């Protein structure tokens with residue numbers, strides 16, 4: 001399917017690896033020029049070059065921390081005039097509700113709620129003026145089915161979800177859609193570190209921790225970054241202009257719910 005976005009420009013945050021990289025690749029395959037970002041410049045430059053070589057699009061790499069005001073300022077400058085914004089950052093660490101203090105919550109809110117809001121506030125007005133735009137926020141299945149040990153993530157992402165629900169309806173008349181894409185377990189470094197945590201907690205080999213988690217998914221496996229990216233690219237396409245303020249769940253069937 002032609003996604004109808006060839007020649008458009010996108011900022012994809014936190015995209016040298018994992019789900020962000022999957023989104024960057026799928027957009028590049030659709031002919032979208034990219035601003036890519038991560039903190040580590042080596043992996044970022046390598047990912048950017050691989051995407052240039054494979055898809056022939058223009059890629060600007062901006063190495064910075066998207067969760068800081070300085071990093072956001074750099075990204076906003078590099079991304080002036082973008083048509084598409086994919087927000088993303090690393091997820092907060094797991095733990096127990098008794099572990100977290102105010103500073104932990106502030107860090108989680110900065111990373112997974114206030115950073116995407118700052119980028120939307122800076123880049124959506126230009127999209128509205130031009131009469132077309134797409135925003136996809138990478139959140140988590142925990143928005144629909146909170147995960148007890150990911151309380152920091154549950155809290156921050158719920159805040160972003162509430163913000164998007166209101167804002168998406170305010171910008172839709174200008175041709176800009178804002179939606180959230182909710183990963184369940186996908187095969188990335190983040191999933192490997194959660195497998196590692198489960199292995200240590202339960203005193204079992206990491207392969208067994210992974211097998212147990214796979215068995216808990218009706219699809220019987222982890223999702224892939226390529227599947228995730230393809231869904232993101234569709235949500236950024238010409239065909240998704242009537243999708244507004246949705247929370248699109250990609251979890252292999254884990255959430256047993258009708259809404």
Ligand code: NAP
Nearest residue numbers: 014016017018019038039040066090091185186188189190
């Ligand atoms: P990942 O494999 O750990 O990839 C993270 C990517 O983001 C890397 O490119 C990393 O590069 C970059 N990054 C991390 N923190 C950053 C920051 N502060 N500023 C700029 N770039 C940053 O993670 P993932 O699995 O793709 O997950 C992406 C998001 O989805 C996370 O918020 C995660 O919590 C959420 N999620 C993932 C899953 C899953 O199963 N994978 C499930 C639910 C939710 P650098 O380290 O070099 O910065």
